[in-house]
Amino acid sequence: MSESPDSPPVFRTEAVTRVYRTGAVDVWALRGVDLTLAEGELVVLLGASGSGKSTLVNILGGLDLATSGRVFFRGQDLSRASDRELTAYRRDHVGFVFQFYNLVPSLTARENVALVTEIARRPMPAEEALARVGLAHRMDHFPAELSGGEQQRVAIARAIAKQPDVLLCDEPTGALDSATGVQVLEALYEVNRDLGTATVLITHNAAIQRIAHRVIVLADGKVVRDERNAARVLPAEVSW
Amino acid sequence: MTALDRKMMRELGRLWPQVLAIALVMGCGIMVLVGAQATQATLEESRSAYYDRHRFADVFAGATRAPASIVEAAEQIDGVARAEGRIAFQAVLDIAGMAEPATARILSLSPEGPALNLPLVRRGRLPLPDRAAEVALNEPFAEAHGLVPGRTFRAVLNGQLRELEVTGWVLSPEFVYTIAPGSMMPDDRRFGLIWMTEPAAASAADMTGAVNDLSLRLARGADERAVIAALDRLLEPYGGTGAHGRDRQMSHAFLDGEMQQLGVMAAYMPPIFLIVAGFLVNMVLGRLIALERTQIGLLKAIGYSRAEIAAHYLKLALLIGVISVALGWGFGWWIADAMIGLYGDYFRFPFIIRDFGSGALAVSALLGLATVLVGAGRAVWASMRLPPAEAMLPPAPPRFAQSATDRVLSRLGLRQTTMMIFRSILRWPGRAAVTGLGVAASVAVLVMSYFMFDSVDRLADSVFAQANRQQVTLSLSQAKGEAALMDALALPGVHRAEGGFGMPVRLIHGHRSRLTALQAHFEGAELARLIDDEGRVVPLPDRGLVLPEMLARALDLRRGDLLRVEMLAPPREVLTLPVTAIIAQGMGQEAHIAAPALFRAMQVAPQVNMIHLAVDPQAMARLNATIKETPAVAGLADWSEVRRQFDATLSENLLTMVAIYTLIGVLIAIGVVYNAARIQLSERRHELATLRVLGFTRAEVAFVLVGEMMLLTLLAIPLGWIAGHGLARGLVGAMSTDLIQIPFLVTRRTYALAAMAVFLAALGSVMVVRRRLDQMEMTTALKARE
Structure with missing residues (x-):
């Protein structure tokens, strides 16, 4: 599915800043970010370490609050939401994928996915989610029994099983070798293509940007580049 | 101060709530040890000096x-x-x-x-x-x-x-x-x-x-x-x-009994607290060392020896020990002061020679420090063995693998958060066992403390409501014929008069003998009755003696044996009577016989030297006035007054006692559950933060932590009941003297109260930890990889 410029935005941010106060020093993680993300878009967020990528994604995902400025999810103002509302927002709308998978070690692959399907509003069966990432045969394994790539794919299955409106991925291939990383990217690519889930993918690996509809580059807490890929490539064509 | 020492002090400052929880548990054990022994030594020394200076007789x-x-x-x-x-x-x-x-x-x-x-x-x-x-x-x-x-x-x-x-x-x-x-x-x-x-x-x-x-x-x-x-x-x-x-001199024997009870307390309670404290030190230090794994690797890499690193952690453990011992000593002296003050109401010494229980101080210090060292040992050993290169890597994630229990669990269709609780318990059974045993110890200590009230209740019921239903017992200066009962009926307000006959006797069986009293019971007695431990009225056989178990045991008697009875008051006869029944009667020290059987054996007409009266309460004043001027009456026991005083004394101290016992008992549960929950939180921070990220509410995430602790608590409670029952039984045995035999009875109320107190204490402790969980920042928790 390709993005359509006419569809209403999933996210809209207005002059978002985020300041961390550590002792006497103020650290500006974001210095006024204005963005609009459309439904169905696959966006790659590029930037050096400390450029504010993770902070932005945390704020979009309802894990953190902006210091100033406003964040809208389909018209809902997240910057004014209470903790309870943010929890409900994450529960119903957002799927997360992290660099270190964040699987619950005491639950099997299937159970890690079930963790989410049990509380989601309109989940797909855990088995279907796992099949989608190619792990139908490894469902009853514990994280410790899976490879890094497999663990990350479980994390993706867990993120998509609730049929989220947005998928937020923070360095999903950061801990993986190139071949395994490509498998993970393929899973994300297919989810975006087949389910139409708006996807934000953080990376500092520039090679990955070629699979996105759109590439946004952050530096020093500001958007310094925002452009569309004229020609996307398949994950299989990427390597690093 | 070396850099390592400075690190240790900061560690201690950071871990203070956990250290305090351990110190309270261990301090409690030491408090009981020091308190009981200091009190005992003080009573002992004061008594011995008093006896010496005032030439107390021996026989x-x-x-x-x-x-x-x-x-x-x-x-x-x-x-x-x-x-x-x-x-x-x-x-x-x-x-x-x-x-x-x-x-x-x-x-x-x-x-x-x-x-x-x-x-x-x-x-x-x-x-x-x-x-x-x-x-x-x-x-x-x-x-x-x-x-x-x-x-x-x-x-x-x-x-x-x-x-x-x-x-x-x-x-x-x-x-x-x-x-x-x-x-x-x-x-x-x-x-x-x-x-x-x-x-x-x-x-x-x-x-x-x-x-x-x-x-x-x-x-x-x-x-x-x-x-x-x-x-x-x-x-x-x-x-x-x-x-x-002196052993049968009333005042001396009561003092002896009290000191024996203090000794029992000092021997029974402290080990439980020390063992639990040892486990807690092990848990907390084990976790600290796991967290500081990379630091240990670094220290080794820059040239610190294994011994120096081990000494560093042992010093921390010792410091926890020193804090606990100091706390225990302080509270021990304080409680000894309070107890000696309380004893002052019952035991009249002209002077008190205060003994600080120096023996107990030394023993408790040794025990306390040994406890922390043993507790720390395994964790410290693990820190020493880590090769530096491996130590600097993050620890391997916990190994979970498929097992039969997993398949069973999967079939149960539990929610995944519930599954996490079960898996955690099954994967770390040792840790779950320590938590469970700590909670069980807490319940056991409470059962052991509370059952005393059951025993006293039972005693009061048996003595007042069952055995002695008369308001007044008159003792006569000389034995009189049964006609005296008619005179007694004529006294103001008396509506029933029953005779009794008691006499000091020496019972002899083989080479064993016992000084006691023989009580004759008249037929149809409704006021003063012979009651056994089950509260049943014991019917007196037509012939022979009825003995309580303890007396029979002391004289090595079985049913059917013949017993020589020497009367130690006129008519000073010597009778040989068979033992026809042995009854369970905890408080019983006296021999009993049916009045006709006694007087037949004595070949005299029935006599009374006690008269039990049922009296109209309104007429008590007139009755008292008359008795004061009745020469035939040598003494009077007003049972309703005794009961009133008994209840007053009991209720006066009851709340304080229950509060103190409860506090001491639940401290174990608090120390164990708090520490276990803190360690869980520290280890599973990441996992619990992930749940929050996935959209679980605070309450749903807390369920994983609170649920596990409370499940362990619930599982441990029945174990605590069993252990408490055993401890209480042992205590009854150890505290019983020739004079006082505590009846053994643990009611459902006691079990329920002990369980409830511990459950609430555990819930409170885990809720305190839950607050930390609630304050956890999701994003930082996710970043902080261990």
Whole structure:
């Protein structure tokens, strides 16, 4: 599915800043970010370490609050939401994928996915989610029994099983070798293509940007580049 | 201070709530040890100094009437250093401002001044030899009535009403603990001791030139049993009621019993607390070392030796130990002070020699430090063994692999958060066991503490509601025919009168013998009845004796055995009677027999020397007034008053006692659950943060932590019940003396209260940790990889 410029935005941010106060020093993680993300878009967020990528994604995902400025999810103002509302927002709308998978070690692959399907509003069966990432045969394994790539794919299955409106991925291939990383990217690519889930993918690996509809580059807490890929490539064509 | 020491102090500062929780648990054990032993040592030293300075006798004997020359004869017995005779008898007193009569034991004072059991004058002076109306009173009794020197009161002495004048207040080593004969607890208002000049006592008791009470002090190394046997032989013709040593002297024996209980407390409770504290140190230090794994690797990499690193963590453990011991000592002294103060109400010492329990201090310090070192040992050993390169890597994630239990769990269709709880318990059974055992220990300590109230309740019910339903028991100065019951019925307000007959006896079986009393029970008795431990009325067989278990055991008797019964009061017969029943009666010390069987064996007409009365409560005042002037009555026990006092004493202390016991008991649960939850939180921070990220609410995430702790608590409670039951049974055995046998009974209420207290304490502790969980920042928790 390709993005359509006419569809209403999933996210809209207005002059978002985020300041961390550590002792006497103020650290500006974001210095006024204005963005609009459309439904169905696959966006790659590029930037050096400390450029504010993770902070932005945390704020979009309802894990953190902006210091100033406003964040809208389909018209809902997240910057004014209470903790309870943010929890409900994450529960119903957002799927997360992290660099270190964040699987619950005491639950099997299937159970890690079930963790989410049990509380989601309109989940797909855990088995279907796992099949989608190619792990139908490894469902009853514990994280410790899976490879890094497999663990990350479980994390993706867990993120998509609730049929989220947005998928937020923070360095999903950061801990993986190139071949395994490509498998993970393929899973994300297919989810975006087949389910139409708006996807934000953080990376500092520039090679990955070629699979996105759109590439946004952050530096020093500001958007310094925002452009569309004229020609996307398949994950299989990427390597690093 | 070295850099490592500085690190240790900061560690301690950071871990303070956990260290405090451990210190409270261990401190509690040490407090009980130091408190009980300091109290015991203080009582022991005070008593021994008191006995020494006031020449407390070693052997005591009573007789009906012996010539005064018997004292010299007693002094000739091999091993006797000093003998003293005196006149002792009971009297009823009429004290101004007190409606009911009081009773007193009157003791004569030798004109040359007493040689043994020297009374200590606390106020005024002793009576002068030529003043017949002068008396000295024991201080508590005089105090209770404001009978200051110069005041007078009336007494019925052997049937004559006399006016006596108080000259002074005294304390005596014979009466550190004063209890009226046949009474359950001290009552300083209703029972007193009166010291009177010898001529006055002799004339009042018609005992001129005679004595009926002997005290002996033994020479060093004397054989007490031989002296007792010789004294018994000497007194035999004069109605000797059986000589005995200090072990059967009422005041001494009560003190002994109390000290034995303190000793039991010091031996029973502290080990539980120390063991739990050891496990806690292990848990906390183990976690700390796991967290500091990379730091340990770094320290090794830059050249610190294994020994230096081990010493660093052992020092931290020792510091926890020192804090706990200091806390325990402080609270121990404080509680010893409080207990000695409390004992002051029951035990009258003229002075207290404070002993800080130096032995207990040393032992507790050693135990405390050993506990933390042993507790720390395994964790520290693990830190030493890590090679530096491996130590600097993050630890391998916990290994979970498929097992049969997993397949069973999967079939149960549990929610995944519930599954996480079960898996955590199954994967770390050792840790779950420590938590569970700690909680169980807590429940057990509470059951062991609370069951005392069940026992006392049972005792009170058995004594007051079942066995003694009379309001008043009169003891007669001489045995009378059954016609006396008709006279008693004529007393004001009396609507039922039942006779009783009791007599001091020596029971002999083979080479074993026991001094006790024999109680004869009349047919159809409804007021004073023989009740067993189950609260059942024991029917008395037509012939033979009924003995309580303890007495039968002491005499090595079985049903059907023949027992020699020597009466130690007129008519001083010796009977041989079969034992026809042995009953379970915890408090029972006396032998029982059906009245017809006794009098048939004695070949006399039935007699009574006690009369039990059911009285209209409104008429009590008139009855009291009449009894004060009835010469035939030597003493009176007002059971409703005894019950009232018993209840008052109990309820006065009950809340405080329950509060203290509960606090001590739940401390274990708090220490264990708090530490276990903190460690869980520290280890699973990442996992729990992930749940929050996935959209679980705070409550849903907390469920994983709180649920596991509370599930372990629930599982541990029945274990605690069983352990508590066992401990309580052991305690009953260890605390029982010849005089006091605590009935063993643990009610459902006790089990329920113990479980509830521990459950709430555990919930409270885990909720405190939950607050930390709630404050956890999701994003930082996700970043912080261990």
